[in-house]
Amino acid sequence: MRLLVLGGTVFLGRAVSRLAQEAGHDVTCAARGASGRPVTGVRFVKADRDRPDGLSALDGERFDAVVDVTRRPSHARHALAALADRVGHWSYVSTCSVYADDSVPGQRAASAEVKEPAPAEVDNPVGEHADFYGPCKVSCERAVRDTIGVERSFICRAGLIVGPEDPSDRFPYWVARLARGGEVLAPGTPEDPVQFVDVDDLARWLLYAAETGLAGTFDGMSAPMPRGRFLAEVAAGVGRADPDLTWVEQDFLVERDVRPWTGERSLPLWLPSPEYAGFLSRDVTDSLAAGLRTRPPAETAARTLDWLRAYPDQVKAGGLEPAQEAEVLREWAAARRP
Ligand SMILES: NC(=O)c1ccc[n+]([C@@H]2O[C@H](COP(=O)([O-])OP(=O)(O)OC[C@H]3O[C@@H](n4cnc5c(N)ncnc54)[C@H](OP(=O)(O)O)[C@@H]3O)[C@@H](O)[C@H]2O)c1
Structure with a gap:
């Protein structure tokens, strides 16, 4: 072709x-x-x-x-x-x-x-x-x-495209953060949905569409998964099975100026609910039936970590800095104390 x-x-x-x-x-x-x-x-x-x-x-x-x-x-x-x-x-x-x-x-x-x-x-x-x-x-x-x-x-x-050569601070934040280990601030609840697509899975589907003449309008992303499973799988992919996650409620984060999705002081891939409850939870049954194949996030995380290590200067700065994360975790622990 x-x-x-x-x-x-x-x-x-x-x-x-x-x-x-x-x-x-x-x-x-x-x-x-x-x-x-x-x-x-x-x-x-x-x-x-x-x-x-x-x-x-x-x-x-x-x-x-x-x-x-x-x-x-x-x-x-x-x-x-x-x-x-x-x-x-x-x-x-x-x-x-x-x-x-x-x-x-x-x-x-x-x-x-x-x-x-x-x-x-x-x-x-x-x-x-x-x-x-x-x-x-x-x-x-x-x-x-x-x-x-x-x-x-x-x-x-x-949907959110992730994997090696990702020019954003979104998925790479979680790969780098979970690879570092220690207590990790996780936003919202373990049940909140997240949704994304591995860059090679999306590229393969585009190629499949070109090869087979697939026509129509479809979403290009994996099925949604609970954030708890997502973080556990990314952690496993970067050699940190069983991560130490501390889940912090949305309102507590917002009050401390922790920002959603991307950029400075953000927790990437986290979006306020209920306004964005539909953004990372789309039904992709039709796309999967039309040939989209998606891999487990652990695999994407492992490939992304290899790339981050090989090209550290290509990674965009963003997300919560370690000191900012530690401060929010300290405040959260203090607020929980009886
Ligand atoms: N990243 C995500 O999470 C995400 C999520 C949803 C959808 N998308 C969509 O997914 C696609 C991502 O594409 P991508 O990763 O290849 O990145 P991209 O940043 O969209 O790439 C733009 C491409 O267009 C070329 N280009 C820009 N201006 C041009 C010009 N004036 N003349 C000729 N070429 C020009 C650029 O090459 P040069 O600058 O070298 O010319 C580059 O190769 C986009 O359609 C984006 O909207 C992305």
């Missing part, structure tokens, strides 16, 4: 091109080469999609399948205008941030409502427009469906 990856210089795009190359496909990546580098041995075509004719270096070429990861509606539209007639199958990597309601658990891609598309003046969901990430992805999804048609397009709404 001739596969074109629009992107391919970082994380998911690199995983798709690496796995496609290993499977013997003829892979081309088109990007600027600004965010990272393509996989060694994969054909790289320099392309700046900020320009309407940015993909002109591919003029005249035909591809069996395309995988696009863009967040910018103009990038999606220009690529579709340039390539739609010369491509068999089109996968678009979207996000579960397209959904209109983050509070209801158990929603399915087939029936959940999505946000409105981005307004015409918003094309890049960064800076003052960062809140338009979901709407921009909705616009991109629509452009793909409208141009390629539903029979030849695969819209894959990824």
Whole structure:
């Protein structure tokens, strides 16, 4: 198969091109080469999609399948205008941030409502427009469906993507924290759901979709699992079976300015409930039936730890610092004392 990856210089795009190359496909990546580098041995075509004719270096070429990861509606539209007639199958990597309601658990891609598309003046969901990430992805999804048609397009709404080369501070925080050992601050309750997808599992499914012509709109993530099991499995994966977890209630954390999800003073992968009770608890029965295969988190954690150790300078700072965690744990213990 001739596969074109629009992107391919970082994380998911690199995983798709690496796995496609290993499977013997003829892979081309088109990007600027600004965010990272393509996989060694994969054909790289320099392309700046900020320009309407940015993909002109591919003029005249035909591809069996395309995988696009863009967040910018103009990038999606220009690529579709340039390539739609010369491509068999089109996968678009979207996000579960397209959904209109983050509070209801158990929603399915087939029936959940999505946000409105981005307004015409918003094309890049960064800076003052960062809140338009979901709407921009909705616009991109629509452009793909409208141009390629539903029979030849695969819209894959990824959940949190985790594993080696993850440029964020989210999953890597828990891998590094549990590998360090000692008393670990765990947010909320052991029953709270968490949901994510290993980067290689998602990449493999994208490849499977391209190879088999899978069409439709699906969520790209593992089935939800209780946070207690998640932390225990990550700990086991990094050689710390039976971690010493202290569960601290949400309100206590919020009062002490411990922040959700990502960034400074945060506990990654933790989101306030009930507002986000549906964000990490989606029903992915349809995706699993359509070929998505997911591995246990212990395996992802072990691979991520190897990568963190090999490339410590690539890991983004974030999460609770050890002194901040120790302070919250001290205060929690004091508040529990009779
Ligand atoms: N990370 C998560 O947890 C998560 C969760 C849900 C959904 N998603 C979605 O999953 C996908 C992740 O993709 P990814 O890991 O490959 O990372 P990404 O950061 O989305 O990659 C963007 C790619 O597009 C290229 N690009 C950006 N601007 C360009 C331009 N002007 N011209 C040409 N190429 C350009 C970049 O390469 P150059 O900069 O080198 O040009 C890079 O290869 C995205 O669609 C994201 O929205 C991510």
